[in-house]
Amino acid sequence: MNKVNPSPVIVSPSAEAEPITGSEILIRALLEEGVETIFGYPGGAIMPVFDSLYDYRERIKHVLVRHEQGAIHAAQGYARVSDKVGVALVTSGPGATNTITGITDAMMDSTPLVVISGQVISSLLGSDAFQEADVIGITQPITKWSYQIRRVEDIAWAVSRAFYIASSGRPGPVVLDIAKDTQVNKCLYDYRKISFLRSYQPLPDIDEQKIRMAADLINSACKPYALVGQGVILGRAEEELRAFLEKAGIPFASTILGLSAVPTDHPLNCGMLGMHGNVAPNIKTNECDVLIAIGMRFDDRVTGNLKTYAKQAKVIHFDIDPAEISKNVQTTVKVPGDVKQTLPRVTELLEERSHQEWLAEFKPYEEKEYECVIRQELFPDSGAIKMGEVVNKVTEATHNRAICVTDVGQHQMMGARYFKYTRSRSLVTSGGLGTMGFGLPAGIGAKYGAPDRTVCIFVGDGGLQMTIQEFGTIMEHGVDVKIILLNNHYLGMVRQWQELFFDERYSETHMKSPDFIKIAEAYHISGRKVTQREELDAAIDEMLAHKGAYLLEVVVEAKGMVYPMVPAGGSVTDIILGNGYKL
Amino acid sequence: MSEKRTLYTITVFSENTVGVLNQITTIFTRRQLNIETLSVSPSAIRGIHKFTITTFSDSEEMIQKLIPLIDKRVDILKAYYNTDEDLVHQEVALYKLSTEKVLEHGSIEYLVRKYNVCILEVSKDCVVFLKAGHYEETQGLFDELAESIGVLQFVRSGRIAITKSKVERLSDMLEKREREQNINFAESGALLREER
Numbered sequence: 001m002n003k004v005n006p007s008p009v010i011v012s013p014s015a016e017a018e019p020i021t022g023s024e025i026l027i028r029a030l031l032e033e034g035v036e037t038i039f040g041y042p043g044g045a046i047m048p049v050f051d052s053l054y055d056y057r058e059r060i061k062h063v064l065v066r067h068e069q070g071a072i073h074a075a076q077g078y079a080r081v082s083d084k085v086g087v088a089l090v091t092s093g094p095g096a097t098n099t100i101t102g103i104t105d106a107m108m109d110s111t112p113l114v115v116i117s118g119q120v121i122s123s124l125l126g127s128d129a130f131q132e133a134d135v136i137g138i139t140q141p142i143t144k145w146s147y148q149i150r151r152v153e154d155i156a157w158a159v160s161r162a163f164y165i166a167s168s169g170r171p172g173p174v175v176l177d178i179a180k181d182t183q184v185n186k187c188l189y190d191y192r193k194i195s196f197l198r199s200y201q202p203l204p205d206i207d208e209q210k211i212r213m214a215a216d217l218i219n220s221a222c223k224p225y226a227l228v229g230q231g232v233i234l235g236r237a238e239e240e241l242r243a244f245l246e247k248a249g250i251p252f253a254s255t256i257l258g259l260s261a262v263p264t265d266h267p268l269n270c271g272m273l274g275m276h277g278n279v280a281p282n283i284k285t286n287e288c289d290v291l292i293a294i295g296m297r298f299d300d301r302v303t304g305n306l307k308t309y310a311k312q313a314k315v316i317h318f319d320i321d322p323a324e325i326s327k328n329v330q331t332t333v334k335v336p337g338d339v340k341q342t343l344p345r346v347t348e349l350l351e352e353r354s355h356q357e358w359l360a361e362f363k364p365y366e367e368k369e370y371e372c373v374i375r376q377e378l379f380p381d382s383g384a385i386k387m388g389e390v391v392n393k394v395t396e397a398t399h400n401r402a403i404c405v406t407d408v409g410q411h412q413m414m415g416a417r418y419f420k421y422t423r424s425r426s427l428v429t430s431g432g433l434g435t436m437g438f439g440l441p442a443g444i445g446a447k448y449g450a451p452d453r454t455v456c457i458f459v460g461d462g463g464l465q466m467t468i469q470e471f472g473t474i475m476e477h478g479v480d481v482k483i484i485l486l487n488n489h490y491l492g493m494v495r496q497w498q499e500l501f502f503d504e505r506y507s508e509t510h511m512k513s514p515d516f517i518k519i520a521e522a523y524h525i526s527g528r529k530v531t532q533r534e535e536l537d538a539a540i541d542e543m544l545a546h547k548g549a550y551l552l553e554v555v556v557e558a559k560g561m562v563y564p565m566v567p568a569g570g571s572v573t574d575i576i577l578g579n580g581y582k583l
Numbered sequence: 584m585s586e587k588r589t590l591y592t593i594t595v596f597s598e599n600t601v602g603v604l605n606q607i608t609t610i611f612t613r614r615q616l617n618i619e620t621l622s623v624s625p626s627a628i629r630g631i632h633k634f635t636i637t638t639f640s641d642s643e644e645m646i647q648k649l650i651p652l653i654d655k656r657v658d659i660l661k662a663y664y665n666t667d668e669d670l671v672h673q674e675v676a677l678y679k680l681s682t683e684k685v686l687e688h689g690s691i692e693y694l695v696r697k698y699n700v701c702i703l704e705v706s707k708d709c710v711v712f713l714k715a716g717h718y719e720e721t722q723g724l725f726d727e728l729a730e731s732i733g734v735l736q737f738v739r740s741g742r743i744a745i746t747k748s749k750v751e752r753l754s755d756m757l758e759k760r761e762r763e764q765n766i767n768f769a770e771s772g773a774l775l776r777e778e779r
Contacts, residue, residue: 136602148601201760321655322654323651327648
């Protein structure tokens, strides 16, 4: 996971003579940090801040969500596509605890957020006051930093720290818990942008010897293979990565969060890793001689059984977070550092190569997967509409230039597998935590983060109903998102596991759903329900041509399966094609 | 307790802020590591606190992975681990005994000479001894006293430890950070507000 560290200590004193309220200090500090959009929900303990916000409403857009979980996921979606820090503003107690899922999600997926929560007045802290929750205690394990502000003098200082910490090094969420009295107390405004903290070293030192060792190992490799993670995107190192891969002719595959770092159709791109990734990338992990991990963290959904994972390979691991190196997979050459800096230095030392024979070894598996899985999923002749088929039609209709946002489950895997990417930061999905309910609010945030791009939100009937209240946000703010509901009337992924591993005992996975189109209509969101394949193309065109939000509900195969699949705990080579096909 | 288990001493230097201990213990808890002893105090460097934590583990690899997780918390300056060979370490124990029982058993002088303890308090009801030493020594005295005289109250501190190498390793890191940034911490705003 990588991120560029801004230049050292910039001190921009902007002291003024007149004391102002803590709330106004907060808002002005946010402006200094370049904040333009905030996702939030008011309440008792944060009212002074909302009052100050009223004075600045021309300069900061506040998006009123319908539930604080919506605010935090929207902030995540915003941060993920815009490369800025996402900001959520909520009240104390339940307001703050409603953001916990999203904060955890952001921590897992290294998303830079600043979450500002109100807190009871400082004299009541610890007394179980109305709407008091131990927000710092709750959030410490799920944030990069969380801090309770009890003095008005600390607001500017803490905001500056919060933005620096959230966005530097391996990014992550930060919580600022502001006692209500500090919001109304006054002091002089003096904002200093921080870009250095004694106790915090966001960029590990680069070890020249390791750079040399990595280059030597790659130069000596016959079957080098790169695994690309989100660190490349977070580190803005897409170009550096391409130069690295292309010079040495290294085939690569992406983790789910690494998708879109390099365009889908790049000749060296072999697809996606992991449980529902492509066949060749999984199998070849156990055949390469040098495995080069770049800004990824060997999640168990990528590695399967670690005991049989890439044992034949020498492993080079590039990551900004030293704690990730050798955490799960023993590493031969550890290259801590920002990939934007480390990759070019290795590239310089690489010999120009093309591993055509090795690359060709991927092809038979690709063809097999196409025959046994992909063709049937994307181009079925008859039967119920398939999820993959819808994803493929949508990505084609957007000329592969849209942002794909997903919820969690089968449709998420289909979205990741079959959406095509032509530019970076084009997939927003809950990778580490797997948070159902993420999709709709994250898509709203993504639209604010990239207003010029088409945002396609794929959701299931289960996940949509977890945060469906955000239809209200879409309605009120006229957020132009295209929602593609893949309705199979099941909690599909759980159902799939029940079919495979629980003797088809479908415990609590069938779901009776409301008339989604009518719900959308009640929120003034246009929509259409499609049950027949023949209607699909026209409906997608209608959705994309429509000005404003649109809900396209597609009734898909009830018992569709996501294949290929590495069974949980299995080895990457145990990947199965399903439907009785053998590799 | 398996034979292979080694006692590791983990030293953590942190900024003096509220809630650091919680951040550290959470990392132990998630990995099912039990903290045997804990001692916290200001370090030799102003404004920096030092935690000395001991924990048993049968896997050095586990401890190796633990350190960067502690290290990467924003308020933590540096974390290290050592085994006993690298350290000079000490614990302190207090023992409260009944004066009457002590006198029945022999003289106080006898106990002081035999066990090399300090006397902190003598009253007609009780005597309080202090003994500094390694765990085995303070525990050994407890076992003996409990057997022979009876111990009314007993308390033992967490381990404190100093490495046998020359410098406080943290100072090297701090100097390097100062050089890199070409600043003086105290003037930069890089310190906590309490120190500014």
